[in-house]
Amino acid sequence: xxxxxxxxxxxxxxxxxxxxxxxxxxxxxxxxxxxxxxxxxxxxxxxxxxxxxxxxxxxxxxxxxxxxxxxxxxxxxxxxxxxxxxxxxxxxxxxxxxxxxxxxxxxxxxxxxxxxxxxxxxxxxxxxxxxxxxxxxxxxxxxxxxxxxxxxxxxxxxxxxxxxxxxxxxxxxxxxxxxxxxxxxxxxxxxxxxxxxxxxxxxxxxxxxxxxxxxxxxxxxxxxxxxxxxxxxxxxxxxxxxxxxxxxxxxxxxxxxxxxxxxxxxxxxxxxxxxxxxxxxxxxxxxxxxxxxxxxxxxxxxxxxxxxxxxxxxxxxxxxxxxxxxxxxxxxxxxxxxxxxxxxxxxxxxxxxxxxxxxxxxxxxxxxxxxxxxxxxxxxxxxxxxxxxxxxxxxxxxxxxxxxxxxxxxxxxxxxxxxxxxxxxxxxxxxxxxxxxxxxxxxxxxxxxxxxxxxxxxxxxxxxxxxxxxxxxxxxxxxxxxx
Amino acid sequence: xxxxxxxxxxxxxxxxxxxxxxxxxxxxxxxxxxxxxxxxxxxxxxxxxxxxxxxxxxxxxxxxxxxxxxxxxxxxxxxxxxxxxxxxxxxxxxxxxxxxxxxxxxxxxxxxxxxxxxxxxxxxxxxxxxxxxxxxxxxxxxxxxxxxxxxxxxxxxxxxxxxxxxxxxxxxxxxxxxxxxxxxxxxxxxxxxxxxxxxxxxxxxxxxxxxxxxxxxxxxxxxxxxxxxxxxxxxxxxxxxxxxxxxxxxxxxxxxxxxxxxxxxxxxxxxxxxxxxxxxx
Numbered sequence: 001x002x003x004x005x006x007x008x009x010x011x012x013x014x015x016x017x018x019x020x021x022x023x024x025x026x027x028x029x030x031x032x033x034x035x036x037x038x039x040x041x042x043x044x045x046x047x048x049x050x051x052x053x054x055x056x057x058x059x060x061x062x063x064x065x066x067x068x069x070x071x072x073x074x075x076x077x078x079x080x081x082x083x084x085x086x087x088x089x090x091x092x093x094x095x096x097x098x099x100x101x102x103x104x105x106x107x108x109x110x111x112x113x114x115x116x117x118x119x120x121x122x123x124x125x126x127x128x129x130x131x132x133x134x135x136x137x138x139x140x141x142x143x144x145x146x147x148x149x150x151x152x153x154x155x156x157x158x159x160x161x162x163x164x165x166x167x168x169x170x171x172x173x174x175x176x177x178x179x180x181x182x183x184x185x186x187x188x189x190x191x192x193x194x195x196x197x198x199x200x201x202x203x204x205x206x207x208x209x210x211x212x213x214x215x216x217x218x219x220x221x222x223x224x225x226x227x228x229x230x231x232x233x234x235x236x237x238x239x240x241x242x243x244x245x246x247x248x249x250x251x252x253x254x255x256x257x258x259x260x261x262x263x264x265x266x267x268x269x270x271x272x273x274x275x276x277x278x279x280x281x282x283x284x285x286x287x288x289x290x291x292x293x294x295x296x297x298x299x300x301x302x303x304x305x306x307x308x309x310x311x312x313x314x315x316x317x318x319x320x321x322x323x324x325x326x327x328x329x330x331x332x333x334x335x336x337x338x339x340x341x342x343x344x345x346x347x348x349x350x351x352x353x354x355x356x357x358x359x360x361x362x363x364x365x366x367x368x369x370x371x372x373x374x375x376x377x378x379x380x381x382x383x384x385x386x387x388x389x390x391x392x393x394x395x396x397x398x399x400x401x402x403x404x405x406x407x408x409x410x411x412x413x414x415x416x417x418x419x420x421x422x423x424x425x426x427x428x429x430x431x432x433x434x435x436x437x438x439x440x441x442x443x444x445x446x447x448x449x450x451x452x453x454x455x456x457x458x459x460x461x462x463x464x465x466x467x468x469x470x471x472x473x474x475x476x477x478x479x480x481x482x483x
Numbered sequence: 484x485x486x487x488x489x490x491x492x493x494x495x496x497x498x499x500x501x502x503x504x505x506x507x508x509x510x511x512x513x514x515x516x517x518x519x520x521x522x523x524x525x526x527x528x529x530x531x532x533x534x535x536x537x538x539x540x541x542x543x544x545x546x547x548x549x550x551x552x553x554x555x556x557x558x559x560x561x562x563x564x565x566x567x568x569x570x571x572x573x574x575x576x577x578x579x580x581x582x583x584x585x586x587x588x589x590x591x592x593x594x595x596x597x598x599x600x601x602x603x604x605x606x607x608x609x610x611x612x613x614x615x616x617x618x619x620x621x622x623x624x625x626x627x628x629x630x631x632x633x634x635x636x637x638x639x640x641x642x643x644x645x646x647x648x649x650x651x652x653x654x655x656x657x658x659x660x661x662x663x664x665x666x667x668x669x670x671x672x673x674x675x676x677x678x679x680x681x682x683x684x685x686x687x688x689x690x691x692x693x694x695x696x697x698x699x700x701x702x703x704x705x706x707x708x709x710x711x712x713x714x715x716x717x718x719x720x721x722x723x724x725x726x727x728x729x730x731x732x733x734x735x736x737x738x739x740x741x742x743x744x745x746x747x748x749x750x751x752x753x754x755x756x757x758x759x760x761x762x763x764x
Contacts, residue, residue: 069649070617070656073665110601110664114615114647 010212015205022197026190037182041175046152049091049168050139052079053154057166060096060156064104064163069114072096072105076166092149093169096156101129104164124149128167148172211235215244218252225259227252264463271433271452278435282331285323293320329446330435338377343370345378346406349385356393357402364393365403374408375480380454387451388417388473395421395471408479412460415475423466432464509540510714513552513564515702525737532734536721537714548652549622562710563718567702569624572754573763578705581715582722582743583750586674590746591698593673594625597690599664605693608633608668616645617666619657624754626654629696630670632757655679662689674701678739700750704743719745 008016056075063072076094095106097118106112112121119129127144128151139154152168214230221228229252235245296317299305305313346368357364389404396402400420407414424432431437433452438445455462460477512533514526526543533541544561546552553570555561556577563581571578583590598605605611608630619626631641649666651657654675660666673695680687704722706715725731726742735742 067649069647069665070651070660073660073663105665108664109666110599113667114665 010209011206012209014209015202018201018205019198022194022201026194030186030190034179034183034186037186038175038179041178041182042150045170045175046141046150049152049170050141050154053139053152053166053168056094057154057156058158060166061158061163064096064098064156069105073107073109076105077107090174091152091168092171092174095167095169096164097167098164099162101132101165123147128153208241211241211245215241215248218248222248222252222255225255227255229253229256267430267433268456271456274434275453278330282327285327286331289320289324289327293317293324296320329450338379341374341376341378341381343368343372345382346370346385349382349389353386353389353393356390360393360396361399362393362396363399363401365401367403367405369405369407370413371408374413376413376458376477380458381477384451384454384475385415387447388415388475391447391473392417392419392421395419397421401470410479412479413477415473415477417473417475418467418470420469421471424464424471429464429466433462509542510537510563510718511542511544511561513555513561513566514543514545515549515552515564515566515570522737525734529734529738532725532730533721537717549620553622556705556707559707559709561707562714563704563706565702565704567620567623568700568751568754569628569758570622571703571705572751572758573622574705575748578707579715580746580748581704581706581719583703583746584701584738585741585744586701586739588741589698590701590744590750592625592701593698594629594670594696595673595676595692596630596668596670596694596696597658597661597676598668598693599661600689600691601664602667602691605668607694609637609639611668612639612644613646614667615647615649615665617657617660617669618648618650619654619669619671620650620652623654623672624699624702624757625670625672625696626657627670628754628757628761629699632760633696635760658686658690662686668693670696674739681739697753699753700746703746703751 005013056079059075060072062068063075076096079091079094093106093108093112095112096104098104101118103112103114103116103118103121105114119126124144124147127147128142128149131142131144133140133142139152142151142153144151148171150170150172152170154166154168155162156164156166214235218228218230229249230245235242296313299313300310300317346366350366385404385406392402392404396419402419403417405414405416407416428437433448435449436445437448452462455475455477458477460475462473462475464471464473466472510533512530526545530541530543544552544555546555549567549570552561552564552566553574556564556566556574564578566574571580586592596608598611616630618630621627634641634644651660654672657666657669657671658676658679661669661671676687676690676692706718710718722743723745725735
């Protein structure tokens with residue numbers, strides 16, 4: 001049971017604990033006040049009773065001295081006219097006993113007739129008799145243990161001549177209605193306090209617990225290897241919880257970077273392996289291919305060839321040339337001596353592709369931040385740029401937006417190509433730069449492969465990502481003169 | 484105590500000028516604490532009636548015990564008084580009979596022995612032996628002399644018979660004492676009990692009449708022997724004719740009386756007999 005409570009989410013445990021504390025406090029304070037009120041009530045009652053007792057005793061002295069029973073009866077019944085604001089609690093009975101402690105007169109003569117010995121009235125009175133202790137002439141409150149009554153006892157005495165004793169009898173239960181009255185008030189106050197404090201506590205408890213619960217949930221996602229960053233608005237304060245958020249976010253970011261790096265490495269390794277394979281095949285194919293093409297060329301030099309044979313030879317030659325083209329395309333050779341890239345090269349590409357952009361009705365934005373020549377092979381960069389822009393044009397929907405940003409920094413050149421096309425699937429992103437990957441019916445799927453190979457050979461990076469409503473290719477190429 | 488209180492109460496009168504006290508124009512009328520004692524409005528109206536009829540100032544003098552009124556008569560501090568039959572017999576030498584109230588068509592009243600209504604067993608006075616018994620006044624016939632005489636007739640000692648006795652100094656309070664259960668029994672003036680029964684039945688309902696005594700002469704209105712014959716007759720005539728005029732009739736109705744009559748002194752002989760039994764006459 002306890003364990004179940006302690007296992008509860010902080011979302012409930014914090015408000016519950018707070019509520020428990022508030023309710024407990026309210027109960028303790030109310031109980032203390034009530035206890036106090038009860039004590040005060042009793043003190044008040046007894047003080048009033050004592051003062052009444054002293055007043056009555058003065059009048060009673062003469063009546064007793066003259067054995068005037070009727071006058072004594074009139075005196076003790078006089079205050080018996082219901083509760084008053086000054087004397088809210090009425091005595092149950094007033095009685096006068098003589099020196100031998102027999103009833104002289106009582107306000108309820110039928111139950112407590114004259115001449116009855118005090119102890120025989122009721123068990124409570126026997127207890128009173130047992131604890132009788134009136135040495136001086138002062139009013140005394142006697143509350144015998146186990147008795148349901150409180151006795152306020154006033155000796156009827158004048159100049160040390162004692163003629164009897166006035167006893168005011170209070171039932172302990174007379175305090176109860178008054179006590180309940182104060183209890184009602186206390187309960188109302190406590191209720192008011194609780195109705196204010198409990199919702200506040202609940203709100204604060206939830207507010208404190210919610211971020212903790214979020215962190216706990218996120219930590220679990222961390223353990224599963226899917227770190228999700230925490231939204232900044234969940235907890236914007238710099239206390240312990242805030243620091244927990246920050247450090248969680250840092251860790252998550254690091255883990256994410258690590259994971260993406262690992263994936264990147266995997267992908268480039270795979271691409272490298274494919275590249276090696278392609279290169280190996282290309283070499284193996286190229287040598288016999290060169291021999292075959294040379295042989296065909298030689299064959300074509302002969303004049304005595306049958307036109308039918310010539311036609312076949314032509315067929316074979318075209319096929320071999322197609323193979324050679326494909327192999328050449330696979331085998332990207334970056335080590336081509338070329339002039340350096342100039343701003344005009346970008347303009348050329350712009351001009352070159354203008355027609356295609358216009359045909360699709362695209363809004364294409366060119367932003368080129370290149371003032372002078374850059375130490376990059378112009379032809380290779382042109383190829384990369386053409387490939388990526390063509391790709392963007394093809395991916396973008398009719399009349400959509402696309403654009404390219406070329407930026408030159410002292411140590412690098414960046415190329416940022418966007419299109420509004422549909423986002424790339426995760427599967428596609430994984431294999432995007434592999435040869436023969438294409439989503440289109442047309443095209444051989446070597447464009448991005450070639451681009452990738454060129455970028456890698458130039459020592460740069462390329463990555464593709466879905467961003468908002470766009471697909472973005474980002475290329476970064478190091479500049480030699482930076483070193 | 485009674486004696487001292489009486490002394491203190493007439494002291495201011497005694498100190499007053501004798502000339503004023505002797506003034507003929509003023510009539511001083513003593514009222515014993517009979518049933519009327521608490522009905523100040525009725526007394527004031529009756530006083531005005533008297534003044535109008537006899538053309539003199541009338542002053543009602545009220546005292547808390549029979550004894551005090553008796554003292555006032557003895558000392559000639561009052562001219563007339565309405566007293567109990569028992570004091571009358573005591574004071575026969577000092578006063579003379581002025582008029583006797585007619586109650587229930589007769590100049591008589593009785594003593595009722597009453598007990599609390601909760602006491603359903605007691606059937607006669609003798610059964611109250613050892614109990615608490617309330618007396619009205621030491622000079623009351625029905626409230627003191629009669630029950631004691633009855634006990635004496637039954638060979639009991641009235642001083643020892645009851646467990647405890649006390650005085651209330653008024654028949655009205657006597658009924659309260661029994662109704663509240665403070666006293667287990669009391670002998671009360673039948674006129675007071677009956678009248679209260681008419682006005683406040685909720686009080687008398689809490690008492691039960693056990694015995695009714697023989698008839699005694701109704702407490703009389705008396706005149707001091709020093710009162711001159713003209714005033715005596717004037718007063719007597721005024722009382723006797725009350726039943727003849729509407730105002731007087733209204734007062735009589737409030738007094739619960741039929742009227743006033745002239746009776747022989749012998750009406751009170753039974754009281755004298757009882758007193759003799761106690762060696763008082």
